[in-house]
Each structure stands twice: as C-alpha cells, then as structure tokens.
Amino acid sequence: MTERRPRADAARNREAVLAAADELFASSADPRAITMADIAVAAGVGKGTLFRGFGDRTGLIRTLYAARLEPLRRAVTDGPPPLGPDTPPLERAHALLDGLLCFKFDHRHLSLALEEAAAAGPYEAEHYAWWHGTLRDVLDRLPGFAEGGGSDFAAHALLSAVRADLVDHLAGREGLDRRELRAGLGGFVTRVLGAPSSADGAGPAEDAEAPS
Amino acid sequence: MTERRPRADAARNREAVLAAADELFASSADPRAITMADIAVAAGVGKGTLFRGFGDRTGLIRTLYAARLEPLRRAVTDGPPPLGPDTPPLERAHALLDGLLCFKFDHRHLSLALEEAAAAGPYEAEHYAWWHGTLRDVLDRLPGFAEGGGSDFAAHALLSAVRADLVDHLAGREGLDRRELRAGLGGFVTRVLGAPSSADGAGPAEDAEAPS
C-alpha cells in the first residue's frame, strides 16, 4: 500500500501524450497510419516515454479510449434516467445502445483504432465485458427474455450493431449523418425489443454532446 | 481480348500457395502470426511468387476466402431451398444467416484473417456488399419491412451478428459449440424477423458440411 505520487513532469507528459494521440487519431481516417513515433513527436516527448507510460500501442489506445468513455460510463452506472440504473429496462436498453452509438460516432476514429489494435477484435477488452454484462442484465429484466435465455447472445448481437467499423462505414462510405444512424439503430432495436414507451413522434433527442 | 493460358508451373504454384495458406491459417489461433514468408516456405515457393500471384497479403487472403466461400455462394444464387432464390423470404433469411454462421464457424481462422486484413473491417470487401445486398432484398420481401425502410440497416445489423471475431470469441473464449451458436443466432433472428414456418421442435439440421 505504499502509494507514491507520480512526478510532476511525468503527469504532464502523460496528459500531453493523450491529448496528442486524441488529436492525431481524430484527424486521420486510417488509424494504422498513425505511428507511435508520430504521437511522440506531436506530444513533444521521446518514444521511450510512450512505452514506459502505456506499455504498448494497444495500452495507449485503450487508456485513451477509457478516458474518453468515462463520462458515459458514469452516466450509466450512477446517472439519472434514461441511462442510469433507475430506468425501466426497455427504455434503458434503447438508451444504452443509442448512447454507445453516439459515442462511437463522435469518436469514431479512436474507436476504430481501438477495435483494430486488439488481436481478436474488441472482445478481449475490459470495456466490452462490461457493456455486455450491463446490457444482458437489462435484457434479463425484459418480459420477452424472462427465462428462455438468449439474452447473452442477444446482447452480443445488439452490441455488434454499433461496432466502430460499421459506424465508420455507414458514416463515411455511405455518408449517413448522426440523425440517420440513430434512427436506423432505433428502428432495429425496436424490432428486436419493442418500442420504448416514451418514444413517439420524432426520434430521440438526448445526448447532444458535441465532439469538441 | 487476347486471353492467354497461364503457364503450367504457375497454376501449380498457385494451388500450392492456396493450400498451404489454408492449412497454416486453420492451424493458428492468431492470423497475424502467419507471415508471408511462412506461407511461401510451406508452399515451397519464393516470396516473390506470392506477391506476383496475389498482389499483397490482403489479396491472397481474399482469394482464398472467396474460393472457400464459392460453394455457399452458388447455393444461394442457384441452389434449391432453403438457401436458393425459390424460398419464401422469412425462411430464406434464416437460412442465409445460419449458412453464413456455419461457414464462419467452420473456417473461423480464415474468416478472422480476412476481417483483420482489411483496413476498415470487412466492409470494403466485395463479399460484404454482395451479402448485404442479398439479405436486404430478402428482407424487403418481408411484410414487416414492406415500405417503412429499415431493411438496409437491419441487414447490416444482422450480418454483424455473425462477424468472424464474435464467432471466434464465442466458440473459443466461451467454449460454445456449433449447435449452441446456431441456436443462439436462430433465437435472435426469430426475435427480429419472427419464426420461420418450418422451424419447430429441435433446431435446424441443414448444412452439416464438415470442415475436412
């Protein structure tokens, strides 16, 4: 338990690296074009600093992703409806997937970098296990999933519908905007789970967080 | 129009390379561990031959994948029900996804290699556009999709449920077998589209093709 505060320059460099990496990934369509040396130069540090601070490329991307995701994660674990735990299951399932879609859209290059950094897709990252567990638990509270099982696979399948490369493909290659994407996903989720009681008229309007 | 037959040794080498690559990918859990040099050695040819014949690593994997997929593709375009074009839409949608799942399961390492070879997931490969178009057309014949649209996104979402890395994760990390996977997918598809009229009692039994 001998916790030791990190040195001031170390903390400063860590932030500089995360900021530089965020900037670089956001500005490039292909995450593989961003090299560790690029990030080091942009952050004004040596390459060794990157690897000492984050282990390897995957570790750096995961750390950055986790930092950006944190607000959404807290909104899900502690926040008010429709994301928080006090929401009726059907509405919460919709909100979870919509929130995640928005996040992936707003940080789509970073998300893309994360998913292709890992060896076998995103499935070995801690984030994924958490999302899957959370969504499965919500589905289990739904009448349709009462006891027949299937919630485990359904959670995987629903999460796969918001995979970063799919979002990037639809947003980039096919030119869909945020609104169309959310409408498409919302329609699909409704098909799978049913319509949330509050959803009528126009599409959802929550979570208007801007990229910057 | 001056078609020229390839030289005999070239054709032989081409087959040797495809066979060697198939073998190597099938026997390794991580496709990235298979290098082009490995394949060249296993096939008994020089590295130059690989690149002349297939362009680059992605081209080789795509060619191999397309060759293995060909039977299924023909069954969908020309074959008898439940895969062929003369099948009622609801049953055909189920059969398409089940067939694709089985293929991905039986060739999961190769499929994994394909999906992580491309820059932005599988979405830029011709295969994907074909599957998506086919499935979308089938969905459009379904009452529920009559005119409301949504079939485009739904086709993407359903296909994402059989992505190679998800199949690999469920089969490998979670230890599900073919039967369980098919049951899970079948249940999900039923949730989205409804149950096919022929499905009752035990799960589907079609497409029992063995890996070797």
Added chain:
DNA sequence: TAGAATGCGGACCGACGGTCCGTTTCGATG
C-alpha cells in the same frame, strides 16, 4: 531444338513496434 516470353525466388529495402541505457530532471532532506 532454338529463341522468346513468362515466371521464379531470395537478397534486399523501408517502416514500424518495441528496447536499452547514458543523461537529465525532480523533489525530499539537512
């Protein structure tokens, strides 16, 4: 069988992720 065209193959190259270690900077201490 001779000559041209086609394909072969492995030495070679540039780039990238990751390591190593001499040097610099921090901050606790008297």
Added chain:
DNA sequence: CATCGAAACGGACCGTCGGTCCGCATTCTA
C-alpha cells in the same frame, strides 16, 4: 539553498514484416 538518490527522459538501436527487384530457370512456340 545545496546535495543527492531516485525517477523519468529520449533517441539511437534492434528484430521483424510486408513488399520490391532483377538475374536466372522453366515453359511454350515454331
């Protein structure tokens, strides 16, 4: 403020991999 040990720095360096190149071998054609 001066001193000193520890912590962090940074860029030269390394191994590997995808991809290229060109002198040589093999195959087809006449």
